Amino acid sequence: MLFYAIISIVISKIKLGVLKDFNMLIETATKWARRYMLGAGQEFVFKHIDDIELPRMDKIDLYIHIPFCKNVCPYCPYNKIKYDKKLVKPYVDAMLNEIEQYHRRLGEIEIDSIYIGGGTPTNLIDELAVILKKIRESFILTGDIAIETNPDDINGEVINKLKRCGVTLLSLGVQSFNDKCLVFLGRSYKANILSQVATLALSSNFESVNIDLMFALPGQSISDVINDLRQSFSLGADQVTLYPLFTFPYSAAGKYLKLKRIKMPNIFTRRKMYKAIHQFCLNSGFQRVSVWGFKKDNVPRYSSVTRDCYIGLGAGAGSFVSSAFYFNTFSIREYIKTLSSGKLPVALKMGVGKKLSRYYWLYWRLYDTYIPKKYFKELFGEEDKKIYRLLWLSKILGLCREETNQFSLTERGAFWLHLMQNYFVLNYINKVWSVAMKEAWPDRIKI
Numbered sequence: 001m002l003f004y005a006i007i008s009i010v011i012s013k014i015k016l017g018v019l020k021d022f023n024m025l026i027e028t029a030t031k032w033a034r035r036y037m038l039g040a041g042q043e044f045v046f047k048h049i050d051d052i053e054l055p056r057m058d059k060i061d062l063y064i065h066i067p068f069c070k071n072v073c074p075y076c077p078y079n080k081i082k083y084d085k086k087l088v089k090p091y092v093d094a095m096l097n098e099i100e101q102y103h104r105r106l107g108e109i110e111i112d113s114i115y116i117g118g119g120t121p122t123n124l125i126d127e128l129a130v131i132l133k134k135i136r137e138s139f140i141l142t143g144d145i146a147i148e149t150n151p152d153d154i155n156g157e158v159i160n161k162l163k164r165c166g167v168t169l170l171s172l173g174v175q176s177f178n179d180k181c182l183v184f185l186g187r188s189y190k191a192n193i194l195s196q197v198a199t200l201a202l203s204s205n206f207e208s209v210n211i212d213l214m215f216a217l218p219g220q221s222i223s224d225v226i227n228d229l230r231q232s233f234s235l236g237a238d239q240v241t242l243y244p245l246f247t248f249p250y251s252a253a254g255k256y257l258k259l260k261r262i263k264m265p266n267i268f269t270r271r272k273m274y275k276a277i278h279q280f281c282l283n284s285g286f287q288r289v290s291v292w293g294f295k296k297d298n299v300p301r302y303s304s305v306t307r308d309c310y311i312g313l314g315a316g317a318g319s320f321v322s323s324a325f326y327f328n329t330f331s332i333r334e335y336i337k338t339l340s341s342g343k344l345p346v347a348l349k350m351g352v353g354k355k356l357s358r359y360y361w362l363y364w365r366l367y368d369t370y371i372p373k374k375y376f377k378e379l380f381g382e383e384d385k386k387i388y389r390l391l392w393l394s395k396i397l398g399l400c401r402e403e404t405n406q407f408s409l410t411e412r413g414a415f416w417l418h419l420m421q422n423y424f425v426l427n428y429i430n431k432v433w434s435v436a437m438k439e440a441w442p443d444r445i446k447i
Contacts, residue, residue, distance in 0.1 A: 046348040046445040055322045059110035061307040065314030067119040071188040079316030094339040103138035113143035122153040144168045171210040208238040210302035216244040239295035331440035369409040
């Protein structure tokens with residue numbers, strides 16, 4: 001309780017303007033944590049690079065980025081542009097070229113999973129069939145294909161095309177069943193279409209259908225969020241994923257909130273909201289599968305992020321291979337131009353040392369809300385005393401508990417991890433994307 005009270009007071013004072021330079025506070029805390037956990041050897045800088053270094057591998061996951069949107073939502077921070085028919089064919093041709101180049105380097109390796117995001121991927125529903133056909137011809141696809149969708153895009157014809165493409169896991173970006181929230185978010189549809197759209201998706205024999213919802217919106221109450229969950233469950237959702245509003249400074253929503261001074265829920269309301277979400281999902285028979293996700297016991301999990309190694313295809317797509325993070329150029333035109341010249345569109349690289357690699361793995365296990373003891377001990381052994389001190393402190397503070405085969409985050413621990421992501425981890429993303437969206441080939445980005 002003391003830990004909760006101290007952090008709450010600090011953040012509330014930030015909201016009140018007593019601590020004016022919140023960014024400086026984050027920077028100081030980040031530098032201290034990095035130095036304590038990793039020492040001085042790990043550089044946190046993305047540098048310009050002309051190519052990607054690929055190790056020998058037997059399998060990999062793929063991410064496909066489709067940046068085109070017919071309705072550009074103001075809160076969305078991702079690399080996107082307004083749908084432009086003239087750019088669609090050149091973009092798809094470039095991606096087919098990119099797939100071919102990776103095929104030449106890697107051979108017919110196994111593809112463990114494919115995740116398709118955007119943008120709005122279903123804006124290119126016919127082109128996706130061509131892209132996935134090329135992947136199947138170039139590699140050995142053994143895993144699931146997951147895709148994000150927008151309620152505006154879903155109808156019987158689109159569903160049938162997704163099924164023919166081999167999509168197995170579907171996420172429907174509902175965000176809210178409340179028109180007031182949808183208007184704030186800039187969604188182009190009304191709440192009255194959502195039940196019909198969700199029912200169509202859920203009755204189409206996908207292995208799992210996830211409903212994306214948002215919480216911690218301006219003016220949103222706890223009962224509003226619970227009502228969104230109640231409607232999702234009554235429709236038969238296999239999984240729900242609830243995200244807070246990420247107000248990246250460079251996004252339209254970030255600028256809008258700054259200009260209009262719209263009041264976001266304070267830390268106390270946010271805490272109560274998360275606790276209510278967590279309890280309602282568990283009471284409804286859903287199990288927690290991530291900080292933000294809850295699913296039925298008997299269905300596959302839909303996840304956009306928890307993959308150990310992956311190659312990103314498309315403008316602005318990220319990759320994590322060979323102990324390094326990479327980003328393609330965010331510029332759609334430069335992406336097309338570079339691939340037409342026979343080169344891969346990789347723009348940035350940050351090397352990842354052994355220590356950071358271990359903590360990267362640990363971060364995603366915390367996102368999953370549990371850490372398997374077996375793999376934890378294999379990675380960290382007994383020599384890393386710092387991590388064991390942190391685990392001990394987390395148990396004392398009630399953030400995690402030790403079980404027979406794993407360490408598990410408590411509800412309180414999951415809440416504070418979600419808050420840490422919002423204020424710290426997303427700060428890294430903001431730094432990279434703020435520059436990369438303005439410069440096609442940045443020289444250096446320090447995070």
